Amino acid sequence: MEDTDTFIPQERPAPAEKAAVETLLAETTQHEGYFQLVWRRFRKSKPAIVGGLLVIGLAIMAILADFFSPYALDEAILENSFIPPTQVHLVDAQGKLHLRPFVYALGFTVDMKTFVATWTEDTTKIYPVSFFVKGSAYKILGVIPSDRHLFGVAQGGAIHLLGTDKLGRDLFGKSCEAGRISLTMALFGTLISVAIGSVLGVTSGYYGGRTDTVIQRFVEFVNCFPQLPLWMSLAAVVPRNWDSFRIFIIMAFIFAILSWTTLEREVRGKVLSFRETDFILAAKEMGASDSRIIFLHLYPNTLSHVLVILTLTVPTIILAEAFLSFLGIGIQEPLVSWGLLMRNAQNVQTLGQYPWIMSPVLFIIMAVLGFNFLGDGLRDAADPYAIM
Amino acid sequence: MLSYIARRLVISVFLLLGVWAVSWIVIQLPPGDFATTYETYLMNQGSMTQQQAEDAGNRLRKQYGFDQPQVVQYINWMKGIITQGKFGPSFAYGRDVGELIGERLGYTLVLALAAHLISTLVGIFVGIYVAQHKYSFWDNLASVFAFVFASLPRFWIALVIAYTLVFVFNQHHITSFFSPEYALAPWSFAKLGNFIQHVWPIVMIAGLGGVARNMRVMRGNLLDVLGAQYVTTARSKGLAENKVISRHAVPNALHPIVAYQGTVLPYMFQGEMEAAIVLGIPTLGPLFYDSLVTQDIYIAGSLLFIYAAMIVLGNLIADISLGFLDPRIRYN
Secondary structure, three states: OOOOOOOOOOOOOOHHHHHHHHHHHHHHHHOOOHHHHHHHHHOOOHHHHHHHHHHHHHHHHHHOHHHHOOOOOOOOOHHHOOOOOOOOEEEOOOOOEEEEEEEEEEEEEEOOOOOOEEEEEEEEEEEEOEEEEEEEEEEEOOOEEEEEEEEEOOOOOOOOOOOEOOOOOEHHHHHHHHHHHHHHHHHHHHHHHHHHHHHHHHHHHHHOHHHHHHHHHHHHHHHOOOHHHHHHHHHHHOOOOOOHHHHHHHHHHHHHOOOOHHHHHHHHHHHHHHHOOHHHHHHHHOOOOHHHHHHHHHHHHHHHHHHHHHHHHHHHHHHHHHHHHHHOOOOOOOOOOHHHHOHHHHOHHHHHHOHHHHOOHHHHHHHHHHHHHHHHHHHHHOOOOOOO | OHHHHHHHHHHHHHHHHHHHHHHHHHHHOOOOOHHHHHHHHHHHHOOOOHHHHHHHHHHHHHHHOOOOOHHHHHHHHHHHHHHHOOOOEOOOOOOEHHHHHHHHHHHHHHHHHHHHHHHHHHHHHHHHHHHHOOOOHHHHHHHHHHHHHHHOOHHHHHHHHHHHHHHHOOOOOOOOOOOHHHHOOOOOHHHHHHHHHHHHHHHHHHHHHHHHHHHHHHHHHHHHHHOOHHHHHHHHOOOOHHHHHHHHHHHHHOHHHHHOHHHHHHHHHHHHHHHHHHHOOOOHHHHHHHHHHOOOHHHHHHHHHHHHHHHHHHHHHHHHHHHHHOOOOOOO
């Protein structure tokens, strides 16, 4: 029996009631709710679980970016520009195995012809990596003061898992922080598109007739626009001198205005198929108002599909935002997003010398894969009565 | 059938008119007009006084009719496009936007359509194969590939390819269509080969997502069809399995792919655009991006219109060909 969280009384008062309790138990296991069924099917799909964990992991890293980053997030030391990703070793130059991972000290040589600094490992000096170290002070969620960082090395050593960028910022820490903007932007944009899609979809499906025709023509019209070019041209006309928060909000709306059509069609289809069912007719016969029918009976039935499309819309917005910010017409400094961190890679020369400046892409790939897996798993699970 | 085509045509015309209006709105969105940009340019670069610059700006306004009301300007813009193929002035290039687009449109179309064709064919054939070997090693591998490639940022794939070509294989002419020795030569097979050498990354990047989608759609459809009773009948008649697949199953599984061509086309254009911007290959993509950065807004608006028009056209062709292909579609 899988159900372990069912409450079974320890002391059984009378044998006569035992049978009653057992029938009750038998009944509760038989009648699983819709979301229990969805969950049961969802957790059977390994990719979906992996996707969910990826998304949760990235979200935690974004929220607690100060903790995951070994350095203060606003720290930018120009002398540290373009340090390659630090290699974490277990075996030192003498072939001795260390139980605690360590990094070598950083030295650099300057090419006297080009004045390009090259960072090298100084194998004579060893800095062990320690966990939960004391470092720069910050506030968890902006409230609780703390100075602990997940990992770090002692003073004098440096650990940059993904290297540093032109301004000497630690790319790993910055990528964690960038998740805040990239993920909230995608989520916010998706929520707006869900709102538009749901309202139009329900209206279109429930009222039908001329309203339906007009809305469907409008959807067709919106679908004619190629997403990327329209996003780009709208993003480019946003005045650059606005403050970055306003640009953030506007960008989310820009992404939303072309993303709602799939959802609208799905919701409309669902509402159409439910509109003629007995339970809706019964509600109508009992004199329920339109809003009661829509909000209590119709819309909740489309929620699982809304959730699926929501999950699958997020990655498209993440990718688009990354591209636009990469081109410099998206998010503006001082906000950071994954795409914006990769901006310097636009220059092939810089890219050739410091290929690790592309590393924030790892976070983009993890996020997009995570949401895609999650959405795919949810799609299979959303209809738990279907035979697989 | 004819009335069906006619009706689709009428709808398309209305869609185009709407698209036109939105493109115009995009052109009008930035503060000031084309002449204002010109004035700032004259003051900054040509060291003119404000008065001189304003006079020059006003002359320009007269010449292009920017001093007229919005509606008149809009109608003039449309008239120019229809009657003379003039899309408005380009500030950075000092020429008509129509000419600029004309130079690049051909290449863009060739690349996008090549990506489209290749991704459709590859997607269909891989889809047919994996549907016959459900849950086999190759099926799982194909699904994983489809998933991963749909999740990689296309601009990053372009960066990786650019990096590899330049720094591993020492290919330095990646930002043009041809190597210098072929640039002015007449078309030949060698030149075509050189062309392909330069543009394959774009075709590949634009096509990758399409392969994944087509494969998944084809696999799903074919699996549905293979479960139908008439396929069992065909098999029990003693037909060879590949005949069952090619004659009976595949033709009926193809319809959704055709219906879906109109929606795939924008993906090809977007993929082509993203890759071309990063690699700097002079198709419509970089022209569009540069015009956005320099606020050369007539180019941006006109290109937006061209892209949307191509999608409308693609949908129209897909609808009509589906009408020919699938006799079950009703035309009323």
